[in-house]
Amino acid sequence: MSRTPLDPDAPTLRARLRDVADRLVPWLERMRTEPVARLDGGRRAAEALGSEWPEEGTPWRHLLALLDRALATSLHTTSPGYLAYVPGGGLPDAAVAQLYADLVNRFTTLWMPAPAFVRMEIDVIRWIAAMVGFGPEAGGLLLSGGSMANLVAIHTARVARLPEDFLDGVILVGEQTHHSVAKAARIAGFPARALVVVPSDERFRMRPDALADTIVRLRDEGRRPFLVVASAGTTAVGAVDALDALAEVCARHGAWLHVDGAYGGFFALTERGRAALAGIGRADSVTLDPHKGLFLPYGTGALVVARRADLRAAHATHGSYLPAPSTDDDAWDLADLGPELSRDARGLRVWLPLRLHGFAAFRDALDDKLALARIAADAVRAMPGVRLVSEPVLSLFAFRWEGRAEDLDRANRRWLADTNQRGRVFLTGATVPDPRDGRPIFVLRVCVLGLRTEPATIEAAIADLDATRPG
Ligand SMILES: Cc1ncc(COP(=O)(O)O)c(C=O)c1O
DSSP: OOTTSSSHHHHHHHHHHHHHHHHHHHHHHTTSOOHHHHTTHHHHHHHHHSSSOSSOOOOOOHHHHHHHHHSSBBBBSSSSBBHHHHHHHHHHHHHHHHHHHHTTTOOOTTTTTTTHHOOOOOOHHHHHHHHTOOOOTTTEEEEESHHHHHHHHHHHHHHHOOOOOHHHHHHHHEETTTTTHHHHHHTTTGGGGEEEEBBBBBOOBBHHHHHHHHHHHHHHHHHHEEEEEEEETTTTTTOOOHHHHHHHHHHHHEEEEEEEEEGGGGGSSHHHHHHHHHTTGGGSSSOOOOHTOOOOOSSOOOESSSOHHHHHHOOOOTTTTTTOOOOOTTTTOOGGSSSSOOOHHHHHHHHHHHHHHEEEEEEHHHHHHHHHHHHHHHHHSSSSEEEEEESSSSSEEEEESSOOSSSSHHHHHHHHHHEEEEESBBBBEEEEEEETOOOOEEEEEOOOOOOTTHHHHHHHHHHHHHHHHOO
16 A cells, blocks of 8 residues: 555655745744734735635645745734734744644643653643742643633632532622633633622722622622632733732632733743732632743643642543553643643643743843833833823833824824834734723733844834824
């Protein structure tokens, strides 16, 4: 029987790998100076790429050309000028690690089939747990992103703190809590009434006094407030909750504290970040996104919990056809700690860059982002008519122009569009309650977390914002 074309021979595979490298290595260099967004023609590129049922194969070269076109017509999330949403770095060494992982395709769901590959993920989780300040009982796992990590945290807290009949359980969130938490609560089976919003202070932080009052009121009503979701860097404005004070309230009232640090968690590597996140180690669980704070390509989130036993209690099951579960504390069956059975070998793509560069390189990079965000915020604050609505506690801040205009939101949306139009930086906005009076306002935001964002990028951002400023 001849070899299936699905399994390319060695020269073919080598040639394909070389083609990808030959295209993408120069592209990564070029991309630094190309416009950060090129969405014109995106629809045409999508149509050119779309096809009916492909019963027969298409030549490799033709497909590569389609990929070139797809790549050209998109937001360049890997560009230095991408300061939108929460930037994704696309760390090249993580992509190389992923290629390795996918080519060898180890089964890392259980310890037995690939102990050393599972160990990579265990090490990564232990390093993150140590960074957060958790003790030796800690555990966790890598997931596809922050949304999944928040979902697993909610489910784990529910099993740990509520009876089987959990519908009177209440999850306390802040005004700026990421919407993935509401989605996770819904997926976990909680009714809409289970989410109760705790008021914020003038810096968009959940008020600890209001949290305590809300817990007492809910208990008086016969409900079960069991989980508090705090934020270590909100997506819209970058606010960091007073984690120590919230931990105090949770400890007093026996509530599980989950900290959503999807955006901000890895700043705990830095001195400034550690100060801002003080108290994070008192949480029961923390979400962090390596595909944000460690600059990885999209697809890697992390959940760490103070007690691995809680994750096991919420997830462990057993299939009779599988090897006997591991009872060794250093040999984790990852399937028992989360919802997935078969999964990609996520450990390698975090482990390899960390071992290759060391945490020091990531700390330095994050320190640079913190410094760049401050420079940008100071320059924006100095612009006539501009108010900083949210200071850069970490690397994200929000602002708005408030000169004379009939419709301020419209003027600010125009400012955003005109700045982006220049092609050197790409920013996004958000509508948030004005801390002065609670009325909804549109703000522009800058989030500095791109792997390649550098001083020249921030100079360009400031110059373009200044040149297009309304008024
Ligand atoms: C604070 C916060 N939590 C959760 C998420 C969701 O993470 P993911 O997009 O990785 O699912 C985000 C995404 O930006 C976020 O900023």
